[in-house]
Amino acid sequence: EDKVVQSPLSLVVHEGDTVTLNCSYEVTNFRSLLWYKQEKKAPTFLFMLTSSGIEKKSGRLSSILDKKELFSILNITATQTGDSAVYLCAVNEKSGSARQLTFGSGTQLTVLP
Amino acid sequence: DGGITQSPKYLFRKEGQNVTLSCEQNLNHDAMYWYRQDPGQGLRLIYYSQIVNDFQKGDIAEGYSVSREKKESFPLTVTSAQKNPTAFYLCASSIKMPSGSLYEQYFGPGTRLTVT
Numbered sequence: 001e002d003k004v005v006q007s008p009l010s011l012v013v014h015e016g017d018t019v020t021l022n023c024s025y026e027v028t029n030f031r032s033l034l035w036y037k038q039e040k041k042a043p044t045f046l047f048m049l050t051s052s053g054i055e056k057k058s059g060r061l062s063s064i065l066d067k068k069e070l071f072s073i074l075n076i077t078a079t080q081t082g083d084s085a086v087y088l089c090a091v092n093e094k095s096g097s098a099r100q101l102t103f104g105s106g107t108q109l110t111v112l113p
Numbered sequence: 114d115g116g117i118t119q120s121p122k123y124l125f126r127k128e129g130q131n132v133t134l135s136c137e138q139n140l141n142h143d144a145m146y147w148y149r150q151d152p153g154q155g156l157r158l159i160y161y162s163q164i165v166n167d168f169q170k171g172d173i174a175e176g177y178s179v180s181r182e183k184k185e186s187f188p189l190t191v192t193s194a195q196k197n198p199t200a201f202y203l204c205a206s207s208i209k210m211p212s213g214s215l216y217e218q219y220f221g222p223g224t225r226l227t228v229t
Contacts, residue, residue, distance in 0.1 A: 004155070034217055042117075042203065042220035043156075088155060101146075101218060103155035 003027055004091050006104035014112050017079050021107045023089030024071040033072050034101070035063055036088040043088055046074070079111045116140065117221035119204050124226045126198075134189045134224045136204030143209040145187035146218060149173060150201045159202075162187055163209055191226065198228045 007022045025033065032050045036043035047056040052067035060079075065072045076083055086106040093102070117138040126132045138145065144163050148156040158171030162181040176195025181187055187206075191198045202225075205218040 006155075009153075036220075041222045045217045045219065048217050090156075101158070103148075103157075105153065105155040 003102045004089055004104035006087075006089050006107050008107060009105070010108040010110070012110045012112065013079055015080055017111075018075065018077045019079060019109060021074040021076075021087050021089075021109070022071060023074070023104055025089075025091045025102075026070060027091050027093045027102070029094035030067065030070075031092040031094045033065055034090045034092065035072070035074050036090065038086045038088055038106070039084075046087075076109075079109075081111050081113055084109060084111045117204060117206055117219055119202075119221035119224050121224060122222065124224055126226070126228050128228055129193045130228075131190055131192050132198075132226065132228075134191070134202055134204075134226070136187045136189065136221055137185055138187075138204075138206045138219075138221075139185060140206055140219065141184070142206035142219070143184070144207045145181065146205040146207075147171075147177070147179065147187070147189045148203045148205065150203060150223075156203060159189065191228075198226060201225050 004025045032048050034048050035046040047063045049065035052065055055062055055064045060077045063074045086108050088106045089104045090101045120135045146161045147159040150156050157173050159177050160168055160171055160179040162168035165181055165184050168179050168181050176192055178190045201223050203223045204221040207218040208216045
């Protein structure tokens with residue numbers, strides 16, 4: 001069973017559009033949720049969310065977490081072609097070990113000029 | 114420059130051969146990780162290590178081996194026992210707080226392994 005589910009799997013928009021990417025999760029001892037952007041190689045860190053209802057913002061990107069409904073959204077406003085990438089969501093579970101990052105399969109975003 | 118380096122960028126091997134992927138970090142991070150990424154899929158954890166001389170299996174450890182003799186280095190060996198070794202391999206590292214909480218993972222550029 002998938003613990004972290006992202007939707008949609010892929011999305012094609014035009015420059016200037018606003019997009020919302022979804023990540024739902026089902027874990028026993030939630031600690032945090034992370035968003036990454038992967039353009040071709042290494043995923044780069046975007047946000048870490050731990051508290052429900054508090055928006056994290058960086059430029060045109062923003063993200064919010066709903067711990068009651070077990071999901072997060074990543075918003076990108078005024079999209080640009082450089083936003084084209086795979087966006088990965090990962091959930092960190094509380095545990096005695098350091099391993100707990102479970103990744104979703106990602107959303108492939110394509111922004112057309 | 115601080116960061117994580119992986120080498121080589123591309124690697125080609127014949128079936129039946131073992132191959133070792135390099136991962137080095139100079140971020141002074143305690144924890145290091147190896148992931149595998151297949152097309153259209155997320156990252157799956159192969160092995161991870163919290164401290165030197167200690168490592169644990171992830172979700173898909175079969176056919177892989179690792180070592181952690183130095184804090185900076187966490188090489189991954191893909192053995193001939195791995196049934197489908199062709200994939201994109203990512204190494205990551207993170208700070209591990211005394212409380213056990215995990216800070217965000219930083220990724221290396223990846224190694225694309227092709228086995229024919």
